[in-house]
Amino acid sequence: MRSQKVNFTNSEGTQLAARLEWPxxxxxxSFAIFAHCFTCGKSLSVVRQISMALNLSGVAVLRFDFTGLGESEGEFADTNFSSNVEDLIAAANYLEQEFQSPALLVGHSLGGAAVLCAAAQLPAVKAVATIAAPFDPAHVQHLLESVEEEIDREGLAKVNIGGRSFTVKKQFLEDIREQNLVDKIKHLKKALLIMHSxxxxxxxxDNASRIYHAAMHPKSYVSLDGADHLLSDKKDAxxxxxxxxxxxxxxxxxxDKEDxxxxxxxxxxxxxxxxxxxIMVRHHSxxxxxxxxxxxxxxGPSPYELVAAGLGACTAMTLQMYARRKKWPLEEVVVHLEHYKDYRSDQENLEDPKSxxxxxxxxxxxxxxxxxxxxxxLLEIAxxxxxxxxxxxxxxxxTDLRMDKSLETGKPEN
Structure with missing residues (x-):
């Protein structure tokens, strides 16, 4: 089981759809929560790519759709930045009740600002990572410039974002205008990683710079040089x-690693x-x-390249063991390998693929x-x-076929 479909309810009783990604x-x-970007969703490629990479580090990731987006219930028009933060709190409560409290929050774009706000209300969270996050949630107003006057005048308006139409109400604008992250960032008291292109x-x-200077240590910054805002290149994600x-x-x-x-x-x-x-080999991934x-x-390497790597590693280790036992001054071993298929003899059974x-x-x-x-x-020993x-x-x-993918964990297969 890689991805488990789950649902939980927020403080308003709205059911939110999520995927829990397992190592x-x-x-x-540890468990982590991923907060997606403004009007995006849990199934965005960058969300899935980052979740998979965290799985390789032994972290389970809950990625969910905010209210009114993706497969979650509710109306997007009735949401705002504050309700997104409440959804994050609900996600953390769900993990605490069903599995384990999240130790890591990851937020992309406006989701990054949301995790900075939510972290203060989640004592079990030890670390927060933001990706392309705005210093001020009101930054998203630039996406609404074409209809901002209409929203202020009429109370709501339809806006096209990423080829999709959304209704935005005046309360959304009022909410983001009231947000101030400075104190929340300054008193975060969590390890903070800021990533930005x-x-x-x-x-x-400059948003990353302002977040960094507002935060107290421990804090780190990683430049995503060459990446776009949505990390559309899989290698960037x-x-x-x-x-x-x-x-x-x-x-x-x-x-303990053995666990x-x-x-x-x-x-x-x-x-x-x-x-x-x-691939997980004992505690290595x-x-x-x-x-x-x-x-x-x-x-990563191909399967045959991994086989060749195993042969190379074993060769080098064996030579070192032998030299040490003999007390020979072997200083370094480098093994170069390549795999290919060829005939047993250049002229024998050329038409037979089994040759x-x-x-x-x-x-x-x-x-x-x-x-x-x-x-x-040493060549003989190799x-x-x-x-x-x-x-x-x-x-x-x-080889046997195992029908229960849950590996006897008691978790349902989806």
Whole structure:
């Protein structure tokens, strides 16, 4: 189970739709809430990309639609910035009641301003990350410039944002005009990460500077150089998720690493798009993928590249172990590998596809004051590394089909 569909109610009794994204081993060490941008939704590509990156860091992410947006109930016209903050509080209460209080809040654009406001009301939150957030919620008024006079005069107006039509009432304008984040940022008392692109044409970079200078330590800033406001390039979104995942570990009470294991040492899960795959090896996490040339996102090494990497790592470790036991001055080992398929013989059975076998080309560089006899002995030892012997030996893969994707966690499968 990667994504669990859930619902919860806000303070007005309105049902909000959400997705709870789980790490591949189903055992998160912390929970986070993602607040999306103005008039966006939980299914925006950047939200899903960042959630997946946080999952790789062992964080479960609740991404939800604010009232009146996406699959959530209610009327957008009746919402405002203050109601968005209340929705965030409701999301945190839901996690506390059903799973665990959120330790991290992540907000994009106006959602970033919302998490800065909500954090003060959530004592369990230890860290807050903002992405392209405005210093002043009233910043979104520029999106309403064409109808602002009509709203003030008539009490409401329809506005087109991102190709969609929304009704905005006067109370929305009045609410954002009354907001002041300075004191909330200054007294945040949470670790703060501010991420912003210098090229952001929607929310200018000076907003990040004002947030940073208003905040007390610990605070950090990461430039998203070259990214647009919506992080429409998947690699930008993945980078943001990776940075947040690495940064927040400093501020979370992480359990013993052994507690993060699944029921097997390695767990692998295919992502929602393309071939991007999440891998958890004990408490270590990484991604596998395919090159863009074959339809992948190139977010990680391919499966065969991972096999080659395993052979290379085992080769280097084995040589170091042997040299240490012999007290030889081996200073460094570098192993270069490549996988390809070729014929057993250049002229044998060229028409038979079964005549091709897997080849791993391995070149070893060793440094140290070693004589030729020692170097040749190390070459012999390289061919005896455990992974090499496994690959050349008889291998049996036993596979069974597990119908219960919840891995016996008791969480419902969706």
């Amino acid at each position: 591949v081993n189903q055992h998160p060490h 210098p090229q952001d044409k929607t929310v200018s970079i 993945a980078y943001v998720g990776d940075m947040i995942g690495s940064w927040v570990k400093r501020y979370l009470d992480l359990p 993060l294991r699944s029921d097997k040492a390695v767990a692998v899960r295919l992502g929602e798009e393309g071939y991007t795959t999440e 990484l991604q596998a993928d395919e090159p863009e040339s074959v339809g992948g996102n190139d977010f 091709k076998i897997d080849h791993f080309s391995r070149t070893i560089e060793i440094e140290g004051d070693l004589d030729e006899t020692q170097r040749q002995r 061919n005896k590394c455990p992974v090499h012997r496994t690959m050349e030996g008889e291998i049996e893969v036993v």
